[in-house]
Amino acid sequence: MGRKLTMDMDVAHSASASAAPHPPLDQIPAHIETLADYERLAAHHMDAATWRHIQSGAGHGQSLIDNRSCFDRFQLIPQMLTDMTGASTRIDLLGQSYAAPLFLAPVAYLRLAHPDGEIAAIRAATAIGVPMMVSTLSSFRLEDIADAARAAAEALNRPCPPLWFQLYWQADRADNERLIRRAEAAGYGHIVLTIDAAIKRSNFALPHGITAENLRDMQRISVSSTPDDGQILFGSPLMQSAPTWDSLSWLRKTTDLPLILKGILSADDARKAADHGADAIVISNHGGRVLDGLLSPLSALPLIRQAMGPDYPLLIDSGFRTGTDIVKALALGANAVLIGRPQLHALAVAAMPGCAHMLHLLRAELELAMAQLGRTSPAQLGPDLLWSP
Amino acid sequence: MGRKLTMDMDVAHSASASAAPHPPLDQIPAHIETLADYERLAAHHMDAATWRHIQSGAGHGQSLIDNRSCFDRFQLIPQMLTDMTGASTRIDLLGQSYAAPLFLAPVAYLRLAHPDGEIAAIRAATAIGVPMMVSTLSSFRLEDIADAARAAAEALNRPCPPLWFQLYWQADRADNERLIRRAEAAGYGHIVLTIDAAIKRSNFALPHGITAENLRDMQRISVSSTPDDGQILFGSPLMQSAPTWDSLSWLRKTTDLPLILKGILSADDARKAADHGADAIVISNHGGRVLDGLLSPLSALPLIRQAMGPDYPLLIDSGFRTGTDIVKALALGANAVLIGRPQLHALAVAAMPGCAHMLHLLRAELELAMAQLGRTSPAQLGPDLLWSP
């Protein structure tokens, strides 16, 4: 009988988001202490339609809720009085070293949150030592985003974190090849193919001036007429242009870069991904935006880790907001965690500094949690620290 | 103590439904994207007493709530990157082919929602390729409804979906026979005997001008006085006129049409139904309207499928509102799903086009879900795609 009343205050905020959103703040207010604080504030810094679009989930929002509540199924068992000398959050992944098990997830059109969009996000990420997966649907050109990262690192006299490019499969294979070549040329070292959002419903119209800069001149498909046999979607051009395992085989032959498959939720698909040459996967239900009722990535994680053995790299996203969320995923077998919507929240509230602060908060929370749990490295985060009621 | 506060926004709507309901809309608003949207709007297109009547459940409404929340006990595991060439929702049932595993459930008095009632509903269903089970308690004559279906199919140059007639058992056997003969003569090819609502409480008075058109001149029974031994219902004429297994045996001898028994919730009764000649059953708790606290059909389904083997046709209703609801039932062994109250919601909001749109939404959601789950036919929907927290 209709949409369940979710007991989440931000949903209520979304309804009251005013038509004239506040501009980004010049200073980060002292009372912002968590990513949830950014989310609460962000409702006032976006117009109502955009806010609804970025916050929404598919269907009745069950997956959206479950992506948060799944963390409550696990509680934490600390080890006290541990000597934390030499403790570190550093991890190795696909042959490279990262300061923390933390990524910016590929998110479309960051200019929805702030005019500086992806440029601001990658500057913030670089300053905090966090890599960003740049979306095919970025609102700046992928080349400009890569340049911004390198410039930021140079200005801070820091190494630039490795660059990752996320690919949405295009109907025309030539377009896919063109995107990959551009990414390679711009210095991206990883290709992340998103496979769980080939087909989805949306009523949201991009505001004037925001476009998919990487896809200018490329062909895009949507469903307009109904094909044979009363079927609506099946048999349509949209359906026919969706990627398959063959697409992955083609992609594996087309580039030598590490390939990461994003959007896996089962052990079978994880095995197939590895068999088709994927170097890593991202366990994800696309933040609950695609099909309502999909199991949460945290639920799928232990099954996939068991199937893939201890060494295959597993990344994860959808619903991560705190340091203990990250701890729980690592304890269940993830190598690293991607952060999605909070990028938009932090950019809307306080531009580049907001995004950097948001990542600083997460890194600080992760260290604090590890210290309080008495674990000195990500490798020490195992299932022994989890308790289920 | 007292009625639990249900956390369902529409219940709140019901209280605020105004005395002067809005007329049906001329156009379907763009923001109607789900059946829940129709339900929310419908509260404003019906008078308060009718709205309360159609939305209500028996007792404290536990079954009404459980009929929706039971779906949340299952989450979905997708298969990614499946080649969907040739995908279809088509099913075979009792020797005939249907475009989708979807039926309009028998619902009494559709004129409560719109003056065109069953005529509008069957036109909408025919346009979308969905068969309708016509209720004994229809507010148009069963012959006129059948004619409307054929005319609609002809106008669209489409095959008319098979016709189904739902029978409420009448106190006088001759009346039952008369109804069956009329249905046969009008071209109905199936008889659905509803067995779970022989006795129920209701305070609702039909508005002026709405009547059980099929039952003019037939005798109807209600309880007025108390029989012996202080018993209230037991021993009353109402109790004596309720159908029994003998009624089914008689019915089986009286018609050659496929017989479907609607209102089964146990494996024992399913077996008995088959033994008495029922060709199929509808697992149902009558939308939570008859006895509060009955288990939900989705809970009963796996037990019944196990008892009946893989081939016996099992239909199901009560609480279905989305494409993933349908997927879950098919995964647990159902052959097809019936949609009840949403007919009333859609008719009240936007007449025949509303009802057609509502069915279009469901068919589109079903295809979308199958595509996102990587299953190309209803037969591929099995328990392997379900995960329970």
Next chain:
Amino acid sequence: MGRKLTMDMDVAHSASASAAPHPPLDQIPAHIETLADYERLAAHHMDAATWRHIQSGAGHGQSLIDNRSCFDRFQLIPQMLTDMTGASTRIDLLGQSYAAPLFLAPVAYLRLAHPDGEIAAIRAATAIGVPMMVSTLSSFRLEDIADAARAAAEALNRPCPPLWFQLYWQADRADNERLIRRAEAAGYGHIVLTIDAAIKRSNFALPHGITAENLRDMQRISVSSTPDDGQILFGSPLMQSAPTWDSLSWLRKTTDLPLILKGILSADDARKAADHGADAIVISNHGGRVLDGLLSPLSALPLIRQAMGPDYPLLIDSGFRTGTDIVKALALGANAVLIGRPQLHALAVAAMPGCAHMLHLLRAELELAMAQLGRTSPAQLGPDLLWSP
């Protein structure tokens, strides 16, 4: 952190109960269809202090809530198309026959709800064929209540249901003996000793004019000063006057009437009760009024039935409000069910006719449930009709 917000609308009603309560109604409004309706209305027919007193539970109200929500742990599996000829709710209990498995529980001071108090209640019960357990703390003399029952039966030309007297253990054994002799002389055929409320906290002051009519001239004890060793309650006269198993042995020798022990929640105590000569027990947590957090009687019932075998009479109360509540208890092994607070609700709303109507509703709901479940007698209500999610 304080009192949990219970999601029950009547608790909110309780807060808004006005200082000047409505008088009882002359007519029962047509919209009263359930016991919950009586409860909702009753808030307006009692002064705030009395309403809070009768509705309250011990501590934070966990048992009060659990006494209702425990029923939701069980759902019902119907048997369809059963021939209900000869169906009946009649039961045998301790050698006598009762029209339905239904009792009025002993409730103190019914004049809190209506000036006619116990006299009105027993007239109503007699009219509906339901026996009443008359409380030691009745606000009319036990002799007058017995007379009222016999007069009502005679006026209706019906047999008078057997009379039951509930005993609160008195500090002075002579007082207990005096009460028993008076009950025997007045025609009571059963003694129900309540053992679970010897010691409880209460701030409620009886309104002027309402007294424990049966206890005039008897000694009553409360705690005022603190005994040795810093203990508050232990060692006090109140503690010393509480009944023990020795009290039961004495009672068994003092009367030949059937003895029933009310307030048992464990199999061990049930066995001890039988060993000490109790002819039956009432499983009860005193409506959640005595110690918060006690398990609900419905939870204790199956363990006690298993321990006592199929023949020992088990009655039950605390939280029963509907026909299906009764069905669930009988399915789990109870022989009969006691109704407590609803007596006060119905009397406050509509005096004697209200109380009779309330019992009529329950009996009708019980028959309706049995008919819909396809069970023709209380003996057919077994665990096979229960399903747990």
Next chain:
Amino acid sequence: MGRKLTMDMDVAHSASASAAPHPPLDQIPAHIETLADYERLAAHHMDAATWRHIQSGAGHGQSLIDNRSCFDRFQLIPQMLTDMTGASTRIDLLGQSYAAPLFLAPVAYLRLAHPDGEIAAIRAATAIGVPMMVSTLSSFRLEDIADAARAAAEALNRPCPPLWFQLYWQADRADNERLIRRAEAAGYGHIVLTIDAAIKRSNFALPHGITAENLRDMQRISVSSTPDDGQILFGSPLMQSAPTWDSLSWLRKTTDLPLILKGILSADDARKAADHGADAIVISNHGGRVLDGLLSPLSALPLIRQAMGPDYPLLIDSGFRTGTDIVKALALGANAVLIGRPQLHALAVAAMPGCAHMLHLLRAELELAMAQLGRTSPAQLGPDLLWSP
């Protein structure tokens, strides 16, 4: 998705706490019947910032909620008709006898609640026969607090309960030694080392005039700049000054007093504590204030009791508010229970008499619960009285 809406009325109160708090009451109002009543009232007797500080939990408050809701996982099975002659709440602990299994937990800065702070609290505790664990962060000197206890006992002509001193590990070992020598000299007989709050986040600024009286002239550390490798906390001086198992070994050599370790949540750490010479432990998650998502002490308790055998002393705190909370912990193996935040609530509402009344309520509730459950001593509270739904 932001902060969950907690369904706890006091959280709402906290928002409405006015800027000008009420002064403490001169008299305890008759309607204060539980610790929850004190909490509700306290919101009006503190300024908003202090109230938020003392009520808050870490992160999203999951542990804060779970510390209360964990008690609901257990229900109570009574033994009826027990002879309670000689019943007592008295316990032995570390060779001394206590009137009840009840302690005041170490709480920092009681002057936040009332100008008389720790002096008022220990007078109240002494009057009720409850020992107090005096915090390193007390707002009076530990010597003055000990004197106040002895003076109160003398005035009442009662024995003074043993004195306990709680130690927060100081960066400079000489400071730890100095604190221990002072505590020994002042007559404290136990040292409680808190190990679970060495590192935590806080934005709260102490009001003017409230200081850590025991730490005048001692060095205190906080994090200001970021160390190497992009780490924020790891490698900082704060991290380096946290206690380790070596600190405990040093402490064991430094004093002969019984040593108690506070903040253990796992069986492994409990064993290590005993191996390092701890004479007892306090199972605690610091009232949910340190790391959100830690399991509740009540969840950890049975595992720790099983690991440590029946004789090792286990104390517990975090979330205890009622007599039945205490009963449940003792039934699961605890020897005694510490009460934290309610000290602040009671002091704010009604100064020293409030704190004494609060402890009186708890002791009375404990006796009442034991009487209603039919258990005559703490030793009789075992797992047989617990039932889990």
